Amino acid sequence: MRRPGAWLLGGVGIVLTTVLFVVPFLFIFLQAGKTAEEARLLEFSWPSEWAIVENVRAVFEARDYMLVIAFINSTILTVASVSVLVVLGSMVAFVLQRRRSRLNPVVDFLILSGLIIPPAVVPTIWVLQGMGLFRTMLGLVLVEVAFGMAFVVLLIRAFVSTIPRDLDEAAIIDGAGPVRLFFRVILPLLKSVIVTVVVVQSVAVFNDFANPLYFLPGDENATVQLTLYNFQSQYSTQYNLLFTNILLITIPPLVMFLFFNKRIVAGMTAGAVKG
Amino acid sequence: MHTTPPARRLRAVALLAVGGLALTACSAGSLGSSGDDSGDGVTLSMLIDNSEQSMVPMQGVIDAFHAEHPDITVEMETRPQGSEGDNVLKTRLATGDMTDLFQYNSGSLLQALDPAGNLVPLTDEPWIDSVDDAFLQAVQSGDDYYGAPQNQASAGGVLYNTQVYADLGLEVPLTWDEFMANNEAIKAAGIAPVIQSYQDTWTSQLFVLADFHNVLTQNPDWAEEYTANEAKYVDEPAFAGFRHLQEVADAGYLNSDFASIKMEAALDQVATGAGAHYPMLTFAIGPMVAANPEAAEDVGFFAMPGEDAGGNGLTVWPTGGIYIPKSTEGEELEAARTFLEFLVSPEGCDAQTAAMPPSGPYQVEGCTVPDDLPAAVEDMTAYFEEGNTSPALEFLSPVKGPALEQIMVEVGSGIRPAAEAAALYDEDVKKQAQQLGLEGW
Numbered sequence: 001m002r003r004p005g006a007w008l009l010g011g012v013g014i015v016l017t018t019v020l021f022v023v024p025f026l027f028i029f030l031q032a033g034k035t036a037e038e039a040r041l042l043e044f045s046w047p048s049e050w051a052i053v054e055n056v057r058a059v060f061e062a063r064d065y066m067l068v069i070a071f072i073n074s075t076i077l078t079v080a081s082v083s084v085l086v087v088l089g090s091m092v093a094f095v096l097q098r099r100r101s102r103l104n105p106v107v108d109f110l111i112l113s114g115l116i117i118p119p120a121v122v123p124t125i126w127v128l129q130g131m132g133l134f135r136t137m138l139g140l141v142l143v144e145v146a147f148g149m150a151f152v153v154l155l156i157r158a159f160v161s162t163i164p165r166d167l168d169e170a171a172i173i174d175g176a177g178p179v180r181l182f183f184r185v186i187l188p189l190l191k192s193v194i195v196t197v198v199v200v201q202s203v204a205v206f207n208d209f210a211n212p213l214y215f216l217p218g219d220e221n222a223t224v225q226l227t228l229y230n231f232q233s234q235y236s237t238q239y240n241l242l243f244t245n246i247l248l249i250t251i252p253p254l255v256m257f258l259f260f261n262k263r264i265v266a267g268m269t270a271g272a273v274k275g
Numbered sequence: 276m277h278t279t280p281p282a283r284r285l286r287a288v289a290l291l292a293v294g295g296l297a298l299t300a301c302s303a304g305s306l307g308s309s310g311d312d313s314g315d316g317v318t319l320s321m322l323i324d325n326s327e328q329s330m331v332p333m334q335g336v337i338d339a340f341h342a343e344h345p346d347i348t349v350e351m352e353t354r355p356q357g358s359e360g361d362n363v364l365k366t367r368l369a370t371g372d373m374t375d376l377f378q379y380n381s382g383s384l385l386q387a388l389d390p391a392g393n394l395v396p397l398t399d400e401p402w403i404d405s406v407d408d409a410f411l412q413a414v415q416s417g418d419d420y421y422g423a424p425q426n427q428a429s430a431g432g433v434l435y436n437t438q439v440y441a442d443l444g445l446e447v448p449l450t451w452d453e454f455m456a457n458n459e460a461i462k463a464a465g466i467a468p469v470i471q472s473y474q475d476t477w478t479s480q481l482f483v484l485a486d487f488h489n490v491l492t493q494n495p496d497w498a499e500e501y502t503a504n505e506a507k508y509v510d511e512p513a514f515a516g517f518r519h520l521q522e523v524a525d526a527g528y529l530n531s532d533f534a535s536i537k538m539e540a541a542l543d544q545v546a547t548g549a550g551a552h553y554p555m556l557t558f559a560i561g562p563m564v565a566a567n568p569e570a571a572e573d574v575g576f577f578a579m580p581g582e583d584a585g586g587n588g589l590t591v592w593p594t595g596g597i598y599i600p601k602s603t604e605g606e607e608l609e610a611a612r613t614f615l616e617f618l619v620s621p622e623g624c625d626a627q628t629a630a631m632p633p634s635g636p637y638q639v640e641g642c643t644v645p646d647d648l649p650a651a652v653e654d655m656t657a658y659f660e661e662g663n664t665s666p667a668l669e670f671l672s673p674v675k676g677p678a679l680e681q682i683m684v685e686v687g688s689g690i691r692p693a694a695e696a697a698a699l700y701d702e703d704v705k706k707q708a709q710q711l712g713l714e715g716w
Contacts, residue, residue: 041543134372236326
């Protein structure tokens with residue numbers, strides 16, 4: 001037997017999804033297909049002639065193929081920062097959760113302050129300059145890692161607390177050292193929460209605008225978000241190219257979501273069971 | 276159990292972490308042609324905002340300059356406009372990481388960069404005498420001048436559709452009363468008399484900012500009194516700007532979609548005759564004509580009308596400046612000076628004109644503009660030729676509050692009466708004046 005309410009609920013869900021996610025995406029796609037004259041009206045309408053190929057070409061060619069460089073930069077930045085974040089973050093979370101000591105409150109406070117205290121730009125640049133890391137990709141990766149660390153540690157730590165201690169003890173009795181215990185027993189169990197971390201942090205780093213703008217200046221260092229400004233300025237905006245650019249740089253996160261769809265959902269719910 | 280051998284898994288994780296860091300050593304570098312042909316000469320970097328009006332003419336100058344000085348290469352780097360761009364610029368100045376040359380506003384925004392502390396004075400440059408005094412005032416700090424004019428002066432006033440004026444037999448208004456009478460006639464003909472575009476909030480400020488020439492005609496010392504905390508926006512003559520917007524809004528003269536459209540749509544309306552007047556800066560003429568070729572003929576420009584016809588004149592925004600930061604030294608400094616000398620010369624102006632039609636007169640002696648400019652630019656140039664111009668307030672006083680655009684949107688939307696809005700704005704500027712450490716606040 002079917003309850004009549006289920007139909008209604010499902011229908012509302014579908015309508016809401018359409019309005020919130022499909023319509024904006026469709027709008028971007030339609031604008032990206034229009035000519036400059038049509039796009040500047042910003043109407044939700046079918047393009048009278050499709051110019052998407054020309055637009056894509058123009059976007060790629062703009063400013064000496066800046067978008068290609070930006071894609072390479074963004075990929076390096078995202079992969080590097082997220083790898084370091086995951087490995088380092090889960091190690092910190094494991095130690096913090098398992099080994100209680102008098103240092104714990106201090107470390108907790110530091111991690112929380114990482115979430116609460118907003119980073120200041122100029123002193124950060126001084127520090128980077130002092131270490132010779134300013135204007136380098138490594139410097140920016142470290143900045144992204146530092147800004148993402150607090151969140152990652154908190155998330156993974158909550159998850160580690162759901163792993164029974166008996167597993168650790170069994171492994172230790174079998175002769176596992178701390179390193180082997182972490183990599184062979186704990187890390188595989190963290191898989192679902194790590195997928196969550198990878199997705200959330202990849203999107204955050206990939207979409208980051210302010211940090212690359214300040215910490216890695218220069219056209220040859222641009223990331224994809226910065227290329228949006230190629231087509232947008234105070235007195236004139238080329239909407240067709242702007243939306244084509246948005247479309248192009250939305251694709252990587254979208255593909256990633258399609259790939260990891262199942263795991264993301266599993267990871268989200270797994271992390272949400274216990275706080 | 277399907278497990279990988281421990282050593283291999285450990286190695287994989289370690290590889291991931293180390294590989295991640297190693298990846299960062301790569302840099303995409305440059306794919307295109309830029310920077311390949313520099314040879315062994317000097318390479319100058321220049322930070323410039325990302326608007327077409329800045330980039331295209333400057334690229335023209337750079338190309339012409341390179342043809343004359345093959346040993347000096349200038350590379351443009353771009354930054355966003357608005358507050359993001361200000362932050363980038365100030366951060367790079369503060370950390371000594373500025374490019375060899377950079378472009379920025381003149382006037383009060385320049386003063387906020389502390390020119391004497393951060394910039395190389397250009398007072399003794401050979402070209403300084405050929406530059407218009409109005410511009411030099413805007414880049415002066417103490418006894419020294421710090422900037423070279425970037426491109427052309429612009430102005431704030433009203434863009435109007437000449438076709439509508441011709442059809443209804445109207446004349447360009449010289450006073451506010453004539454302007455309101457024209458609006459009445461235009462409304463009767465079923466056309467929106469005054470266009471506003473509040474999705475771009477900054478466009479709301481024109482009624483106040485472009486009215487400044489009228490303030491100065493009634494009180495030539497208003498700017499000094501304002502800086503000294505003696506003159507206020509709640510009092511006439513400056514209050515007129517706020518009052519005018521409320522009068523226009525109360526009379527129902529605004530376009531029906533004033534709250535939701537952007538500047539591009541507003542420019543379309545005035546170009547096609549759907550609306551008659553659009554208070555705007557002349558920067559917008561170029562993009563408007565590019566989008567609506569017929570606007571070159573059909574859109575004219577007049578100064579914001581004031582109380583009496585005799586004082587009618589234009590409020591002018593001198594062009595932005597090109598500056599050399601103190602971090603530029605040695606042969607780069609010499610090359611930067613050579614570049615500025617070229618920029619501020621008739622050849623430099625001609626190179627800009629060739630790259631993009633000018634949107635106003637150059638502020639350099641000996642520079643001319645071509646004849647086939649849009650009607651609105653010619654209308655504007657006429658005011659310069661007659662000498663009926665005053666600089667905008669931001670070039671005479673460092674005091675400008677951050678919330679004027681939001682306050683004006685409230686006035687135009689009928690949310691806040693003009694008198695209250697002016698009082699609120701006076702309160703808004705107080706914080707900024709105190710931050711600057713001005714006397715009397």
